[in-house]
Structure formats: structure tokens, C-alpha cells
Amino acid sequence: MKSIEKLMRKFEPDHDGKWAKMHPVWDGFYTILFTPPLTTQKGAHIRDGVDLKRTMMMVIVALIPCLLFGMYNTGHWHYVATGDAPAYGAYFDMFGAKLWFGILKVLPIVIVSYGVGLGVEFFFAVKDQHSVAEGFLVSGMLIPLIVPADVPLWMLAVAVIFAVVIGKEVFGGTGMNIVNVALTARAFLFFGYPTKMSGNDVWMSGIANVENRPDGVSGATALGDLANTVSLSSENRTAKESILSLKEKITDMPDLASMFQTKIEGLEKVIAENEAVISQKVAAVPSMMDSLMGMIPGSIGETSVIAIGLGALILLGTGIGSWRLMFSFLLGGLVMAFTLNATAINPFMGLDPIHQLVLGGFAFGAVFMITDPVTAAQTNTGKYIYGFLAGLFAILVRVLNPAFPEGVMMAILFFNILAPLIDHYVIQANVKRRLKRLKTKTA
Amino acid sequence: MSKTVKIRKGLDIKLKGEAEKVINAIDLTNNFAIKPTDFHGVMPKMVVKPGDKVSAGDVIFFNKYQEEIKFCSPVSGEISEIVRGAKRRILEVRITADTELKYTSLGAKDPNSMSSDDVKSHLLSSGLWPFVKMRPLDVIANPNDQPKAIFVSAFDSSPLAPDYDFILHGEKENFQTGLDVIKHLTSGKVHLTLNNSASPDEVFKSATGVQINHINGMHPAGNVGTQIHHIDPINKGEIVWTLNAIDVAIIGKVFKTGRFDMTRVIAIAGSEVKAPKYYKTIIGAQVSPFLKNNLETGDVRVISGNVLTGDKIEEDGKLGFYSNQITVIPEGNNPRFSFTEGWMEPGFKKFSVSRSYFSWLMPNKKHVIDTNSNGEERAFVVTGEMEKVFPFDIYPMHLTKACMYNDLDEMENLGIYEVAPEDFALCEFVCTSKINVQSVIREGLDEVQREIM
Numbered sequence: 068m069k070s071i072e073k074l075m076r077k078f079e080p081d082h083d084g085k086w087a088k089m090h091p092v093w094d095g096f097y098t099i100l101f102t103p104p105l106t107t108q109k110g111a112h113i114r115d116g117v118d119l120k121r122t123m124m125m126v127i128v129a130l131i132p133c134l135l136f137g138m139y140n141t142g143h144w145h146y147v148a149t150g151d152a153p154a155y156g157a158y159f160d161m162f163g164a165k166l167w168f169g170i171l172k173v174l175p176i177v178i179v180s181y182g183v184g185l186g187v188e189f190f191f192a193v194k195d196q197h198s199v200a201e202g203f204l205v206s207g208m209l210i211p212l213i214v215p216a217d218v219p220l221w222m223l224a225v226a227v228i229f230a231v232v233i234g235k236e237v238f239g240g241t242g243m244n245i246v247n248v249a250l251t252a253r254a255f256l257f258f259g260y261p262t263k264m265s266g267n268d269v270w271m272s273g274i275a276n277v278e279n280r281p282d283g284v285s286g287a288t289a290l291g292d293l294a295n296t297v298s299l300s301s302e303n304r305t306a307k308e309s310i311l312s313l314k315e316k317i318t319d320m321p322d323l324a325s326m327f328q329t330k331i332e333g334l335e336k337v338i339a340e341n342e343a344v345i346s347q348k349v350a351a352v353p354s355m356m357d358s359l360m361g362m363i364p365g366s367i368g369e370t371s372v373i374a375i376g377l378g379a380l381i382l383l384g385t386g387i388g389s390w391r392l393m394f395s396f397l398l399g400g401l402v403m404a405f406t407l408n409a410t411a412i413n414p415f416m417g418l419d420p421i422h423q424l425v426l427g428g429f430a431f432g433a434v435f436m437i438t439d440p441v442t443a444a445q446t447n448t449g450k451y452i453y454g455f456l457a458g459l460f461a462i463l464v465r466v467l468n469p470a471f472p473e474g475v476m477m478a479i480l481f482f483n484i485l486a487p488l489i490d491h492y493v494i495q496a497n498v499k500r501r502l503k504r505l506k507t508k509t510a
Numbered sequence: 511m512s513k514t515v516k517i518r519k520g521l522d523i524k525l526k527g528e529a530e531k532v533i534n535a536i537d538l539t540n541n542f543a544i545k546p547t548d549f550h551g552v553m554p555k556m557v558v559k560p561g562d563k564v565s566a567g568d569v570i571f572f573n574k575y576q577e578e579i580k581f582c583s584p585v586s587g588e589i590s591e592i593v594r595g596a597k598r599r600i601l602e603v604r605i606t607a608d609t610e611l612k613y614t615s616l617g618a619k620d621p622n623s624m625s626s627d628d629v630k631s632h633l634l635s636s637g638l639w640p641f642v643k644m645r646p647l648d649v650i651a652n653p654n655d656q657p658k659a660i661f662v663s664a665f666d667s668s669p670l671a672p673d674y675d676f677i678l679h680g681e682k683e684n685f686q687t688g689l690d691v692i693k694h695l696t697s698g699k700v701h702l703t704l705n706n707s708a709s710p711d712e713v714f715k716s717a718t719g720v721q722i723n724h725i726n727g728m729h730p731a732g733n734v735g736t737q738i739h740h741i742d743p744i745n746k747g748e749i750v751w752t753l754n755a756i757d758v759a760i761i762g763k764v765f766k767t768g769r770f771d772m773t774r775v776i777a778i779a780g781s782e783v784k785a786p787k788y789y790k791t792i793i794g795a796q797v798s799p800f801l802k803n804n805l806e807t808g809d810v811r812v813i814s815g816n817v818l819t820g821d822k823i824e825e826d827g828k829l830g831f832y833s834n835q836i837t838v839i840p841e842g843n844n845p846r847f848s849f850t851e852g853w854m855e856p857g858f859k860k861f862s863v864s865r866s867y868f869s870w871l872m873p874n875k876k877h878v879i880d881t882n883s884n885g886e887e888r889a890f891v892v893t894g895e896m897e898k899v900f901p902f903d904i905y906p907m908h909l910t911k912a913c914m915y916n917d918l919d920e921m922e923n924l925g926i927y928e929v930a931p932e933d934f935a936l937c938e939f940v941c942t943s944k945i946n947v948q949s950v951i952r953e954g955l956d957e958v959q960r961e962i963m
């Protein structure tokens with residue numbers, strides 16, 4: 068260790084030398100290898116063993132199951148798209164090939180995400196002469212896990228730069244940002260390149276280049292399929308209403324009965340066709356078990372509830388993730404899913420509430436996104452309110468909006484912005500308690 | 511109307527090197543010092559100059575801003591040196607003690623037959639007043655204030671703290687006299703708060719003329735700030751005075767004997783002390799006799815006080831005015847390779863409140879913790895960790911931030927009047943971002959003193 072220390076010290080730039088400005092960069096690397104010999108000077112003479120590096124590292128460890136599973140799943144759906152493997156049933160056939168494809172596909176995304184993001188971080192560290200903060204260690208791993216595997220690397224790089232600069236550095240860097248950095252990158256991709264980031268061509272790696280898709284493989288995610296049924300269902304509802312009014316007209320005007328009758332028949336045909344499509348789409352929704360295991364198409368790391376659950380265990384076990392946030396987010400999602408289920412008018416609303424939470428990015432959001440301590444509410448009471456409302460809105464946006472098939476990202480970003488407001492009211496309650504104590508005393 | 515409080519938040523840091531319950535006598539050196547830096551906010555105005563002869567109890571300096579508060583010599587001898595630091599700030603007044611101590615006669619007094627004003631002026635003139643501190647601000651009390659209550663904690667819950675039951679055992683009369691003295695200082699109650707999770711000594715249980723309360727829980731249960739908050743919280747405009755139980759006994763002894771006898775029993779503790787024990791000493795004494803041939807090899811830090819709130823002193827430094835213990839822990843001034851003993855290690859030896867190191871599997875292990883900060887300072891990132899060790903109905907992180915940006919209204923709203931830096935010691939310990947919370951709070955309190963009080 069001494070020799071490595073010596074070697075590192077050899078490269079340490081002088082504080083007033085030619086490379087003095089690069090000191091934060093050297094410092095960044097040095098502190099990765101060594102805990103610096105900083106001792107306490109003021110206040111408590113001993114300090115807890117944990118620091119921001121350790122905290123961030125534990126989150127990365129918690130993300131590893133998602134990453135590994137995501138790699139394999141990417142490979143699996145690639146071979147499904149090309150027709151070389153069945154979608155369901157034989158998940159672990161062609162294990163080596165699928166894993167290898169996944170690694171080749173996902174690793175560059177991880178490298179670009181870290182490389183570009185840390186590059187920006189180091190740039191700002193040198194520019195402002197402060198030490199490199201650890202925040203991006205986690206963001207850099209989260210971003211690859213919430214994008215589709217076929218995301219072009221240059222788009223990813225642009226999104227990462229946007230997220231780090233506009234999402235974080237303009238506010239003062241790690242700890243000061245208002246919205247979650249990884250979700251900012253995701254939102255940038257989503258709104259900046261909508262055609263590349265949604266639809267039926269991105270969720271299975273390489274499917275855009277497949278001319279004749281295998282039977283039953285549309286390329287859509289379960290949520291995409293379900294979102295489609297919403298418009299078809301509402302079309303059917305209008306059609307049924309017109310049939311009713313046409314039937315009334317037949318009794319009113321028997322002369323024109325044959326004309327109305329043909330119209331009715333036409334509408335009935337449309338309804339039947341729509342119903343067929345709807346039931347086909349609903350049938351295409353993967354089973355609860357498959358969704359739980361994560362053997363479904365989707366963003367790289369978001370699919371497997373089991374892998375995410377492992378991460379959750381690590382975060383909760385080490386005490387780094389807030390159980391208050393995770394729990395209340397899940398609760399909020401469940402409440403909304405049950406409410407929608409009870410008032411269902413289409414298959415998306417009618418989806419089993421548990422199944423609703425298992426699909427899409429909800430589980431990933433609950434464990435890794437909502438728990439970001441910087442952007443979440445900071446008070447314990449605030450955390451319950453924040454998590455619950457964000458969960459509620461995640462499912463609400465997902466099911467009831469016509470434009471996007473997923474609502475977790477939107478809901479969390481929205482509540483990132485509301486978190487300080489929630490905290491404000493929680494703290495005001497505390498202030499009022501204190502003032503009241505004074506009043507009862509003087510009264 | 512005794513109260514029993516149970517607190518659920520807090521943290522007991524289990525450290526190696528607890529003092530064995532034996533009182534050793536040892537020959538002190540003749541080097542003593544009074545350190546004006548022990549008294550926050552006091553601007554010393556010297557009465558003596560080097561070469562002057564003083565008796566124990568003679569005034570050394572007084573507070574320039576409050577001349578009636580006097581600071582006296584704990585021993586008789588000759589003023590040898592006045593040590594000054596940056597901007598000629600006085601750091602130490604050194605006294606070379608006589609072999610036989612001579613005391614200025616103060617006259618034995620019976621507090622029960624004295625009027626309140628007499629008690630107050632006697633405390634002031636005899637140099638005992640600095641033992642009385644006030645909340646808010648956590649500075650020496652202003653004798654012109656009318657405190658609504660006085661709080662005395664009967665135990666110290668901080669890591670490796672001396673056992674008050676042991677130290678004060680047999681000092682019943684002195685302690686009771688001390689309580690009788692401070693009873694005169696308030697029209698309200700004197701609260702004596704006992705540790706409910708152990709069986710307190712007879713000294714405390716039989717105390718009369720005070721309200722005896724009980725508190726249960728982990729550190730900072732023994733902090734008087736915690737007790738005030740749960741028993742009779744300070745509102746804006748109210749003032750509470752506080753005293754350390756051992757100092758109460760010292761006050762009682764001075765009243766009874768009429769001599770400025772600053773003898774106290776302190777604990778020498780910490781992982782680097784070979785034989786941690788209790789010793790009899792005098793306030794301001796040089797600590798080297800206790801540490802000589804009694805330390806493990808290697809760089810050490812000597813602390814006058816406990817590891818959370820004490821002051822760093824040299825190995826031949828002097829005992830602080832308020833300190834009841836000397837703690838010696840290893841210095842952590844060497845770089846550590848992150849994979850073997852840094853942030854990447856599994857961490858069976860590293861103590862942390864978060865369970866991110868495996869040491870949480872051994873909750874009863876006694877740790878050796880050095881002075882390394884275990885990381886660099888960062889902006890606040892992690893939330894909720896301070897709340898776990900802060901048993902107040904106050905948001906610690908928000909109050910800290912308010913102090914950082916000097917927003918007096920917000921400090922006031924968030925409860926600055928109820929806290930002292932020592933209440934934030936555990937917050938500082940657990941802070942992942944390594945913020946020096948205690949100094950931030952101290953600066954906030956200074957700002958409050960300048961602007962409001």
C-alpha cells in the first residue's frame with residue numbers, strides 16, 4: 068500500500084505549480100484509493116465510519132442484480148425479436164449467447180454514461196476548484212438501467228450532459244439538485260427523441276432491423292399494449308352508444324329502417340374487430356409470474372421485481388434507503404391501482420392491482436428513484452406524504468393519460484419539485500407547536 | 511411532581527478503555543493553568559501579571575463585559591506566564607504552584623441561613639459563578655437574569671464518561687449544601703434528573719429541596735439539554751441555568767469549608783490508556799502525570815473532556831475548567847488504502863450507525879475509534895440520520911442549515927433557544943457529509959447573542 072501511496076503522491080500537483088488547477092482531479096483519484104489523512108479538528112473527535120463514498124457504493128452494490136439481470140434480459144429479447152428463441156417458456160435456453168449479446172449491448176451504455184457524466188463532474192470540479200462529489204457514482208449506474216437497450220450512444224451522452232449540467236451543476240452540484248439526475252436524463256431522452264424512445268421499435272434490442280417479426284411479437288411492452296386498448300375501448304363505447312340511438316331511430320322512423328340497420332351492422336363489425344384486437348393485446352400481457360421474474364421487454368434494469376427486491380433488501384438492510392419512502396410509494400401505488408380497478412372501464416384500468424405495480428418501472432422507481440435523499444422530502448413526516456402522493460400519481464398518470472404508457476418518471480419528477488413544499492408545511496407544523504407552547508404558557 | 515421521561519432516540523457509542531472504578535492518588539506537577547478559552551464568550555481582563563504571588567481563590571482575571579464574574583486561581587503560587595495566541599488572545603494563564611497550598615479565606619457559610627442576594631454575591635466574589643451556565647446560548651450565566659428553573663443532571667451518558675455515582679459517593683453533605691446554594695438562585699424549581707436505567711447513588715436519591723426526575727434512554731439522555739427539553743422546555747424569552755452535579759458538590763464544599771478547594775476526581779479513559787482509572791486532581795492541573803508510562807505507543811490525541819465535546823490538549827496540557835475526564839484515543843493521521851481499511855472494506859472493525867459496515871453484526875463490541883474523519887466534507891446528502899440520534903422535537907438538519915445561512919428568524923422558529931452545541935455532538939458524529947455541526951450551532955448561537963439577546 069505504501070508503494071501505491073508513494074506513486075500517487077508522485078503525481079500530486081503542487082498547489083502553486085503549473086498543474087495546480089488540476090488538483091481536484093488528482094484528489095478525486097487519490098480519495099478513491101485512500102481515505103485521506105484528515106483528522107477531526109473541531110467538535111466531536113471521533114466520526115462515524117460511513118462517508119458519502121461508502122453510501123454511494125452500497126447503492127451501486129444494490130443495483131448489481133438489476134444490471135446483471137438486465138444484461139441477460141436484453142440478450143433474451145434480442146433473440147426473441149430475431150425469431151431464434153421463443154418469447155416465453157424457454158427463458159434460459161441459449162444462455163451463453165443471450166448473456167454475451169447483453170453484455171456487448173449494455174456495457175457500452177454503462178461506459179458512456181459513467182465516462183461522460185464523470186467527465187462533466189471533473190470539468191466542474193476543476194472549473195470551480197472544489198472536490199469531486201460522489202453523487203454521479205449512483206446516477207451513472209441508474210441511467211443505463213432506465214433506458215432501452217437500443218438507445219443510440221450519442222443520444223445517451225447528450226442526455227447525460229444535460230442532466231448533470233442543467234439538473235445538478237447549475238444548482239451547485241451534489242446535494243443541491245432539485246430533480247433527480249438520472250430521471251432528468253431519462254426525461255430528456257423521452258421528450259427530446261420521442262420516436263426513438265417509445266413505440267414498438269425500441270424495447271427489444273435489434274427489433275427495428277427485423278423485417279418480418281415473429282408471430283405474436285409486436286415489439287411493444289405490456290404497458291404499451293395496454294395503453295392501446297384504452298383508445299379502442301373508448302371507441303367501442305361510443306360505437307355502442309350510437310347503436311342504441313340508431314335503434315331508437317328505427318322505431319321512430321320505420322321507413323328508413325334498412326338504412327339504419329346497415330349502419331348498425333357496420334358499427335357492430337367495428338366493435339367486434341376492436342374487441343378482437345383488445346383481447347389479443349390483453350392476451351399479450353405477460354403473466355404475473357413472468358413480470359415478477361422480469362422476463363419481459365422493457366428498459367434494461369427495470370423489469371425484474373426479484374432483482375430489484377434484492378437491491379431493496381441491501382438498501383434497507385444497510386439502512387441507506389429510506390423504508391418510509393419505499394413503503395409509502397408502494398402504498399400510494401396500490402391505493403390508486405385498487406381505485407382504478409374498482410372503477411374500471413377498460414382493460415388497463417381493470418388490470419389486477421398487484422400486476423399493475425409489477426409491470427413497468429414502478430418497482431424500480433420505488434426502490435431506487437423515490438429514495439434519492441436529495442430530491443425527496445427531508446423530514447420523516449414529509450417522506451410519508453411525498454412517497455404516498457408520488458405513488459398515487461405514478462399509477463394515475465400511467466393509466467389515465469393518453470400520451471405516455473408509463474407515469475413513474477413523470478410522477479417522481481413532479482414530486483421532486485413539490486418535496487420542498489411538503490417539507491415546508493411539515494416544518495411549519497413544528498414551528499406552530501413551539502409557538503403554541505409559548506402561548507399556553509403565557510395565557 | 512417528579513417526571514419520568516423515556517427517550518427512544520440516541521446512540522451509545524461503545525468505546526474501549528472505560529475507567530476502572532478505583533481512585534488513584536498521584537503526585538501532581540506544580541504546573542497549573544486557567545484557560546480563558548474554556549469560557550466561551552468571556553473576554554478576560556487580567557488582574558495579575560507574571561511574577562505575582564497568588565493564593566488559591568485569588569482573582570486571576572474577570573470578564574471585561576461583565577466585571578462581576580471573576581475567575582480565580584485554583585492553587586497558590588506564582589503566575590509564571592501568560593500565553594497568548596493569534597491577535598494576542600489569551601490562551602492560558604500559567605501558575606507555578608506552591609508545595610503547600612495556601613487558601614484565601616472565604617469564610618464557611620451556611621446557605622440555609624443566607625438571603626438569595628448574599629448567596630449570589632458570595633458565588634460571584636468567590637469565583638464559583640463560572641460553574642453556573644445558562645440556556646439559551648450555553649455560556650456562563652448572567653447574574654442579572656431571572657432563571658425560570660435550574661437543571662442538574664445526575665449522570666453523564668457520553669462515551670467513556672465518568673460515573674457520577676462513583677465520584678460523588680460519600681460527598682452527600684457537599685452535594686446537598688451545593689443544592690441548597692443553587693436553590694437560592696431561582697424562584698422556580700431546581701431539577702435533578704437521575705438515570706433511570708441504572709440505580710443511582712444515595713447522594714442523588716436522598717437529595718432534598720429539589721424536584722427529582724428520571725430519564726431513560728441512550729446518550730444524550732444525560733445531557734442537560736435533553737432533560738430540559740422533555741421536562742420544562744425553554745420558550746423564547748425564558749432562561750434556564752444549568753450546573754454539572756460534580757460542580758454542585760464543589761460549590762457545596764467551598765461553602766462548607768470556606769476554602770477555594772478545586773479538587774476533583776477525574777476519569778482517565780480511552781483505548782490508548784494502559785490502565786484507565788480515576789484520579790484525584792485539581793482543576794487546571796497538568797495532565798502529564800496521569801499519562802506518563804500509561805499510554806500505548808503511537809500518535810495519540812489527548813482530550814480534556816469526552817470524545818464528543820472535549821477539547822484537544824497536548825500530552826503535557828492542562829485539565830479544562832469543566833472537565834471531569836481525560837480521554838486518550840489514537841490519532842488517525844495516516845492515509846488508509848480504501849480496499850483494506852477504507853470505504854471499500856467489509857468493515858468488521860469499523861463502527862458506523864448505518865449498517866453499511868459489517869460491524870453492525872457485533873452490537874456489543876467495544877470499538878477503538880481514532881480521530882480520522884473517515885471521509886471528506888461534502889454538502890448534505892443523506893437525510894434522516896441526525897433525527898435518529900437527536901431526541902428533541904426539533905429538526906436538526908434544518909436548524910443547522912439555518913445557522914449556516916444566518917437566518918435568525920428561522921433559527922428562532924426552529925428552536926435555537928433550546929439547544930447547545932453539545933446536544934448536536936451525536937449529529938456531528940453520524941453526519942455522512944462530515945459537517946462540523948457543533949461549530950455551526952455555536953456560530954448560530956453567537957449570532958443570536960449578538961443580534962437578539
